[in-house]
């Protein structure tokens with residue numbers, strides 16, 4: 161399972177025009193299936209840092225839902241192996 165490293169606690173409700181870390185304009189949204197219907201995080205394609213769209217608390221509670229989903233997919237894979 162992929163671990164999410166999120167820098168800082170500042171959140172950006174709207175996609176940042178520039179990465180606040182490396183100033184790249186190559187920032188895109190990340191959708192995480194099962195967690196939220198729409199972009200949940202922003203990611204800089206250059207330095208790969210992820211930024212919050214929602215508060216850290218809301219983001220973590222949404223990601224926790226996904227952990228269960230990944231867990232279930234993992235057990236299904238074991239079952240069919």
Ligand SMILES: [Zn+2]
Nearest residue numbers: 179182204207
């Ligand atoms: Zn960057």
